[in-house]
Amino acid sequence: MGFLWLSIAIISEVVGSSLLKLTNGFKRIGPTIGVALGYGVAFYTLSLSLKELPLGIAYAIWAGVGTALTALIGIIFYKETIHFKKALGILFIIGGVVLLNNGM
Structure with missing residues (x-):
């Protein structure tokens, strides 16, 4: 159940972060x-995931996957440019999350 809550937290945070650009300050x-709800749900479900998952692992996965997905949303929906360094950085984030999960 911990990873289910963590997944909801990640999706909610990505939605909230992605909507920030549309708020116009x-x-x-x-x-x-949408930003307030996204972040509210994200922190609540992250706290629920911590009942079963170690803080360091859960937070690293939440932050890493959230960052990678938000970058991809920027590329896909906001037509932000992607270059080698950005792609490599996203791959490193994903690799780090995989390593953390294998170390649990």
């Missing part, structure tokens, strides 16, 4: 509410 109410 928190001047647009719809995206602003």
Whole structure:
């Protein structure tokens, strides 16, 4: 159940982070509410995952996967550029998460 809560936390955080760009400095109410809900659900479900998962592992996975997915959303939906260093960085993040999971 811990990894289910962690997955929900990651998805919620990615949604909240991805909506930040649309808030226009928190001047647009719809995206602003989405950011608040996304982060609220993310932290709540992250706390639930910590009942079963070690803090260091859960937080590293949450932050790493969230960062990689948010970067991919920026590339896909916001047409941000991708170059070798960005792609390599995302691969390193994913590799780090894999190593952490194998070390559990």
